[in-house]
Amino acid sequence: MEDRKKRILRAIIDDYVLTATPVGSRTIARKYLSNLSSATIRNEMSDLEELGYLSQPHISAGRVPSSKAYRLYVDMLLEEGIQQTAQDEELKAAFQTRISHLEDVVRSAAQALAQVTGYASFVLMPRQESLRIANLQLVPVSKALALLVIVTDGGIIRDTMVQVSERLDADALYAISKMLSEQFTGRTLREVQTALRQFAGQSPGDPQVLQGIMDLSTQMDSQNAVDQLTVCGTHNILGFPEYQEADKARQLLYALDNKEALMNLVRDTRGEELLVHIGPENGIEEMRGCSVAVAEYRLGRGQRGTIGLIGPTRMPYQSIFSTLRMASQAMNDILSN
């Protein structure tokens, strides 16, 4: 495609992102490319429409960029490299957290991201399969219940209630904990599941405790995996002109509650530092009008999670990218300690 067409397309997208209304040739001629007349731009726009980059809501309206146009635009941006725009101090400040659970750090990052950008945001915890058990301890809760706390090497903590024999007092539980820790340290949660089957045969501990661990490790990859995705700032969606109708907004909000679908979408970044699913590319029917930007963060020993933003296709991708990159880097820094 000729350079001029690209420049015009870019101007159209920039303007549409700003105004959310169809862009006319005169607007482009006046505000963006004053060396060209509106007639020339009209001709080019007509071409661009034929190429599938633009469409008109009705015959005498301005043009609206298509997903294909955004895709080109985003690819252009990424090729040029992400420019570090002067970044909000606000966001940086939000990352100066006091020590706390890894989960809390990650969640508050997402919250900050949503607040600063005005879009909806999400974080996905590092994949659980790769997590290795660092420590494991039973804390007595009541006569027949204990809390099984599993610390993984990334500092991620999971816990669950397990039923224990009433005979076991605190010291006995500690002894069991110690033994289990020795047994399982360094193994992944998935390995533990299989290991436990053999282990259960020798039965040196309370069988109910073993069952509990088994339950937990099964839980951790499937059902509970849902907890691994946190979505924030969904209310921001109601502020966008494209979601003024309550019905449409509701559909989207419910779709964002469907963690499984969203998780599949944002789980991996295909090896990229940054990935954008534009419009229908995201594959979720209710989100066909939305783009999803996904960035990766790292957690020391090769564990990776993702963090990102969700907004209407009409997003200021440039600044979104730089914000996301900043966020991802800040998280890497914090979490490497």
Place this chain on the structure above:
Amino acid sequence: MEDRKKRILRAIIDDYVLTATPVGSRTIARKYLSNLSSATIRNEMSDLEELGYLSQPHISAGRVPSSKAYRLYVDMLLEEGIQQTAQDEELKAAFQTRISHLEDVVRSAAQALAQVTGYASFVLMPRQESLRIANLQLVPVSKALALLVIVTDGGIIRDTMVQVSERLDADALYAISKMLSEQFTGRTLREVQTALRQFAGQSPGDPQVLQGIMDLSTQMDSQNAVDQLTVCGTHNILGFPEYQEADKARQLLYALDNKEALMNLVRDTRGEELLVHIGPENGIEEMRGCSVAVAEYRLGRGQRGTIGLIGPTRMPYQSIFSTLRMASQAMNDILSN
């Protein structure tokens, strides 16, 4: 007020709850009180308007009940006693949870409530001050970090990261845990704060651990108290005709995010089993169009939390009440074990 006026008012409210449109005299005459003519009802409605129970959006429209009317209506209902309507099996089923954290039980109750009723729901955990420590344990996480787990007598579990001296190994931490548990068992979290000051003087443990406990117990009554309130099903709001404008809905959703305000509202039930804040009574500006129904649940040893529903003033109070009471009872049953 005469009985007939009450009956008419009740019919108006019933109809308005159903249709969300102003109710005319003819509708009432036909659908509810066919022994009276519309003219008679018109006269009564005129009186009711003068008494402040009804209002007209414009001169030739039907009537809409005022907050005062709902208040009368609700008081009448409560006086008559809450009727156990045939209750959704769905809700009951949702309460058959497997053993898990108390927090999870309570939260999933709220979720079920929101889903079954189609309104927004909330739960508030039992007040923290009254909770007594049952056990307390440090779980090593990394060289200089440990997870402090506090189990309270209601089975509520709180944890926080604390910094510990690198010298301390797992056994040492367990020893400290044991000692701290002995020291603090049976005390309330608030007492612990003051006790710790003295205790710190004798310093038999790691001072950083003590600081951690102190931090946690302070945290637990103030800042973190916000976590004690969970709100679910807020998206349902977008389905109500009174919140079709995205702007209005957004305002309300943000107001519901403001946990402090909401918490103050739902924290106590003034000794009642069931309490309703109708419209402006709730005192939150953005929620002037909403009613908040609050029910109490108990947790064994005198600890009380609340659970409730939030919806437009125009709510089917009768069924709301019976659902809420059922939920509260189900929770009492589960949590007493």
Place this chain on the structure above:
DNA sequence: TGTTAGCACTCTCGACCGTTGAGTGCTAAC
């Protein structure tokens, strides 16, 4: 004296215009 039928009146709502303005496509001139 309370209830009701009837009637004039009010007001919203939706349909049905013109008018306006933004924007287009096409043509012809530069």
Place this chain on the structure above:
DNA sequence: GTTAGCACTCAACGGTCGAGAGTGCTAACA
């Protein structure tokens, strides 16, 4: 290849109008 000009299209806005729902008032009725 670019641009000016012109005819054309269409959404949006505003005004008018009739239908329908609902009221208040009055007078008749039981």
